[in-house]
Amino acid sequence: MKYVIIGNSAAGVNAAEAIRKNDAKGTVTIISDEEFSAYGRPLISYYLEGKVKAENMFYRDDNFYKSRNINAVLNTKAEKIDVKNKTVSANTGKKYAYDKLLIATGSVPFIPQTQGLSNQENVFTFLTYKESRRLKETINKKSKVVIVGAGLIGLKAAEGLFGQVESITVLDLADRVMASVLDKSAGALIQNHIERNDIDFKLGVSVKEVIGQSKVSKIVLSDGSELLCDILIMAVGVRPNVELAKGAGIKINRAIIVDEYLQTSQKDIYAAGDCVESWDCLSNVCKILALWPNASNQGETAGYNMSAGNKQKAPVAFAMNAISFFGLQLISAGIIGQADKDSIFDISSNKLRRLNIVDDKLIGYVLINDQQRAGIYTALINDKTKLSSLEYDIKAKDIGLSVYPKESRTCKIWGKNQ
Amino acid sequence: MKKVYAFENRCLGCGICEVYCKTAHSKSKDVIKANKNENVTSAIVIEEILQPKAISYFALQCRHCADAKCVKACISGAMYKDENGIVRNKEEKCVCCLSCLLVCPFGAVKKSKKGKTVSKCDLCIEVGEPQCVLHCPNDAIKVLDDKEAEALK
Amino acid sequence: MSLDFSTPLFEVIRDEKKCIQCKVCVKQCSNKVHSYDEEENLVKADDIKCVNCHRCVLLCPTRALSIKKYSLEFRENANWTGQAINEIYKQADTGGVLLTSMGNPKPFPIYWDKMLLNASQVTNPSIDPLREPMETRVMIGRKPDSLEYDKKGKLITQLPPQLELSAPILFSAMSYGSISRNAHESLARAATELGICYNTGEGGLNRDFYKYGPNTIVQVASGRFGVSREYLNAGAAIEIKIGQGAKPGIGGHLPGRKVDEDVSATRMIPIGSDAISPAPHHDIYSIEDLRQLIYSLKETSGYKKPVFVKIAAVHNAAAIASGVVRAGADAVVVDGFRGGTGAAPLRVRDNVGIPIELALAAIDQRLREEGIRNQASLVIAGSVRNSADIVKAIALGADAVYIGSAALLAIGCHMCHSCSTGKCNWGIATQEPELVKRLNPDIMYKRLVNLVTAWNHEIQELIGGMGINAIDSLRGNRLMLRGVGLNEKELEILGIKHAGE
Structure with a gap:
């Protein structure tokens, strides 16, 4: 059996591991256009900050590929999938034959068309280790950094740069930070906290024009104001990386469409991770859930199905995030909804606990600096547990396993999930 | 594999398991120094259950799930399942993003007090046997393999 | 104020x-x-x-x-x-009234410590229990006056019911209510594993404990709590409690707050009601009345189980014991003034009753003189602290001993004298669930087994040293005892010689 995996991040690596568990003999090839062994992608901001050293960036230990007999073809871009002859051709001219193929190409940064933006050398994205390294080498104490996008990536970049540059300004078209993930109250709490650390926000604006000859020196905003800038980071958002799949005639909506076994419309071709549309079990629609846990889970499932036949269904998924900004720890999951008095249970200047309860079920939550046992909330969402069946009102006090009735609690502790 | 099981009908909620968990995961391995000077986080959660007649307790540790969600969720590769099936956390790699805490259905991973890593049960693999079990005054926590646990279910 | x-x-x-x-x-x-x-x-x-x-x-x-x-x-x-x-x-x-617990703590003489045991030298050589068989099994019950055999040597005489014990030790009567369910479970399981008996006390027998029946003595006392035909047939023997060493002449009182659902069901009384055992049995005013109760219990249990009668060691214990034997008891239990209790008036505990050693010697002597010693076994209680006390008791004439305080010590009792508060920190004398939990029967029954096993081995060593290989051969063998520092009268009552004589 010949397995080829395109992409060397969470989905790709977990798929390779799963394949090796089922099939010790087949050849496993991972093709990646990045030059590094698999690394923890979310760690790039920690690297920038200096909190994680280069040697700790890697997702698996040094001999991961060797010990599992995985052929890692790095720094190589897969350019075309020949569905008929079952081969993948790379930019190196080499062709890789497959019996089962996994597309785990992830996302690419989305850069909006902006006047004067192209061919500027001090413009960065913030999605790869390579970019993070380039950024780290470029910045100095006098850098004036402008980050476009106050989402997760933009804010993490700001945190990573903090203290290493002269100024950081974060722009966003939305009126609040992390608009796609958080409601107003949580967003405001986080924004206040970050502002206290000397990072400027300009919200409700976009970049109208970028000024500079081969090097950005200034940007003009939609409200007419101008900002001096010598490092520009474009963190508006990401797009699923589906070009390769598209070329192979695989069905695509906003991202690659897969069935419950993570197989694409083409036989023997699977896809997993940020480049696919996942079934969101809470809102009951297919959407892109670009989340690390989701990518690892899907990668593992895809790998399993590729090597053992379609037996394992993709685990249910919904949005979830655990992230920190300047010591403020944020955990959220599910559908967060709009904050109102009825849904906020504890709030103070740096703490928040909000549960979104609909029809006797927990469908989402936001916890800021209050997260010791958040996973139990996640499980309540995941299992669609009826809250009235529980031992106490989850709004009233901190969550614990004691919330479950004795029988199901014992079941859980003794290792059986009911 | 062997793991630690709690017996609700025996647990007194005394907290001795926590004291020895902290000791086992301290630098000094000295019960007084560990608990007094070192800011160690216990990997055991003692939960109170309010029953009609009395308060009951149980001590909970990592279940070392076969399909461990925390391992999947870990962004840095710090959380891993070792060759014995024990879910462990490489502290030097952990960035304390709390993704593991976000997904653990038992709430058995804790943010460490120092805030730089997470704390979870590793069955005291470096010390020998689980110290919570060794020091429990009432046999309320036991190390059992799958068969023994099955028999007691 | x-x-x-x-x-x-x-x-x-x-x-x-x-x-x-x-x-x-x-x-x-x-x-x-x-x-x-x-x-x-x-x-x-x-x-x-x-x-x-x-x-x-x-x-x-x-x-x-x-x-x-x-x-x-x-x-x-x-x-x-x-x-x-x-x-x-x-x-x-x-x-x-001042209430207290456990046994008489006053410095009255402890006669066990004023008697010394003999050992063989040269003649009648001593026996090593690790090398040679040694019998510590005892049979409790009435023994016939004579035995008849047929021509083939088969026993014709019908033997009265006997209670077989693997060692001359029983766990004293401690009711469910005065001690916790887990304490009871520990005693019951240990008795079963050891092949001895524990005693329900006057608290009835919980359904869950019927399985330990062959190693259970069920008690009938003045309150008659928990007594039914089923109960009387559930154990291996029945004990009528007339008195208790710690508080002779006094009844019992289990406060209503200790009578929870389970205790109430076991005692057959309403939840939360005080369980008051009267000082006397209101149907017993004479030996003849006692005989009636003994025989009604025998009748109910089909004459298959020995019936014990327990009295406190008081001044005329010997005469009372004689009456008890004549009333038809299969065993007389005598409880000395140092015997423990969950709750007793302090003045009674500290001032009423006599030392068990003297009572035992007097009773054994009296029954022998009257030629009725074979008609009943003699079991003593009231602060037996170690195996040497047991050996001395048997040499003075006892068949077996009850241990109460020693058994509780084995399962965690620290003698703080606070049983009556119901807040026993060791989960013994309490009914509060979070305290009861502290006594894990899985751990504690093993400690009881350990204790009795250790004592039984020590008994073997002590009697082996005397050149005796069966506990039965030691019974009433007062030549194996010598007194130290005792006056003539004491030696006379104990029926022993002074050391050096």
């Missing part, structure tokens, strides 16, 4: 260098001695609540705790001791 004359009896000493503020002591003390002061990050103690039960001392992970006598001196006075003065203060405060 806030003037209170009570002063602490004990002082909790905490080594601050060792205290890690883990609060184990705070969580474990049911008397709420320890408390945590968050502001100062200190664990503190309120000495006056301390009963010196050692729970905190033993559970403290850093051994930071110790307990001392509270050093408060009263003006020296051999007559008015500190304790005597404190008792006055207490009664002046409450207007009530």
Whole structure:
């Protein structure tokens, strides 16, 4: 059996591991256009900050590929999938034959068309280790950094740069930070906290024009104001990386469409991770859930199905995030909804606990600096547990396993999930 | 594999398991120094259950799930399942993003007090046997393999 | 009024260098001695609540705790001791009878410690129990006056019911209610594993414990709690309790707060009602009345189980025992004045009854003289502290001994004399679920098994040393005893010679 995996991040690596568990003999090839062994992608901001050293960036230990007999073809871009002859051709001219193929190409940064933006050398994205390294080498104490996008990536970049540059300004078209993930109250709490650390926000604006000859020196905003800038980071958002799949005639909506076994419309071709549309079990629609846990889970499932036949269904998924900004720890999951008095249970200047309860079920939550046992909330969402069946009102006090009735609690502790 | 099981009908909620968990995961391995000077986080959660007649307790540790969600969720590769099936956390790699805490259905991973890593049960693999079990005054926590646990279910 | 004359009896000493503020002591003390002061990050103690039960001392992970006598001196006075003065203060405060627990603590003579055992030298060589068979099994019950055999040597005489014990030891009567369910379970399981018996006390027998029936003695006392035909047939023997060594002449009182659902079902009384055992059996005013009860119990149990009668060791114990045997009891149980209890009036505990050693010697002597010693077994109780006490008791004429306090000590009792408060920190004398939980029967029954196994081996060594290889050969063999420091009268009652004679 010949397995080829395109992409060397969470989905790709977990798929390779799963394949090796089922099939010790087949050849496993991972093709990646990045030059590094698999690394923890979310760690790039920690690297920038200096909190994680280069040697700790890697997702698996040094001999991961060797010990599992995985052929890692790095720094190589897969350019075309020949569905008929079952081969993948790379930019190196080499062709890789497959019996089962996994597309785990992830996302690419989305850069909006902006006047004067192209061919500027001090413009960065913030999605790869390579970019993070380039950024780290470029910045100095006098850098004036402008980050476009106050989402997760933009804010993490700001945190990573903090203290290493002269100024950081974060722009966003939305009126609040992390608009796609958080409601107003949580967003405001986080924004206040970050502002206290000397990072400027300009919200409700976009970049109208970028000024500079081969090097950005200034940007003009939609409200007419101008900002001096010598490092520009474009963190508006990401797009699923589906070009390769598209070329192979695989069905695509906003991202690659897969069935419950993570197989694409083409036989023997699977896809997993940020480049696919996942079934969101809470809102009951297919959407892109670009989340690390989701990518690892899907990668593992895809790998399993590729090597053992379609037996394992993709685990249910919904949005979830655990992230920190300047010591403020944020955990959220599910559908967060709009904050109102009825849904906020504890709030103070740096703490928040909000549960979104609909029809006797927990469908989402936001916890800021209050997260010791958040996973139990996640499980309540995941299992669609009826809250009235529980031992106490989850709004009233901190969550614990004691919330479950004795029988199901014992079941859980003794290792059986009911 | 062997793991630690709690017996609700025996647990007194005394907290001795926590004291020895902290000791086992301290630098000094000295019960007084560990608990007094070192800011160690216990990997055991003692939960109170309010029953009609009395308060009951149980001590909970990592279940070392076969399909461990925390391992999947870990962004840095710090959380891993070792060759014995024990879910462990490489502290030097952990960035304390709390993704593991976000997904653990038992709430058995804790943010460490120092805030730089997470704390979870590793069955005291470096010390020998689980110290919570060794020091429990009432046999309320036991190390059992799958068969023994099955028999007691 | 806030003037209170009570002063602490004990002082909790905490080594601050060792205290890690883990609060184990705070969580474990049911008397709420320890408390945590968050502001100062200190664990503190309120000495006056301390009963010196050692729970905190033993559970403290850093051994930071110790307990001392509270050093408060009263003006020296051999007559008015500190304790005597404190008792006055207490009664002046409450207007009530002083209640206490466990056995008589006063320094009355302990005759066990004034008797010494013999050993063989040269003649009648001693026996090593590790090399040679040794019999410690005893049969409790009435023995026939003579035995008849047919021509083939087969026994014709019909033997009265006998209770077989693998060692001459039984666990004393302690009711479910006075002690916890887990304590009962530990005793029952240990008795079963050891091949001896435990005793239900006057608390009935919980359904869940019927399975230990072959190793259970069911008790019938003046309150008749929990008694039914099924109950009487559930055990291996039936015991009528007339009196108790710790409080002769006094009944029992289980406060309503200890009568929870389970205790209520077992005792067959309403939840929360006080269980009062009258001082006398209201249907027994004579030996003839006692005979009626013995025979009604035999009738109910089909003459298949021996019936014991338990009396307290009082002044004319020998005459009473004789009456009891003549009334038809298969065994007489005599309980000495140092026997323990969950609750007794202090004055009674400390002043009523006589030492078991003297009562035993007198009863055995009297029954022999009357030629009825074979008609009943003689079991003694009332502070048997070790295997040597047992060997001495058997040499004085006992068939077996009951151990109560020693058994409780094995399962964690620390003799703090606070059983009657219901807050036993060791989960023994309490019905509070979170305290009962502290006594894990899985652990504790093994400790009982260990204790009896150890004692049984010591008994073998002691009698082996005398050149005796069966406990039956020691019974009433007073030549194996010598007194030390006893006067003529005491030696006469004990029926032994002085050392050197």
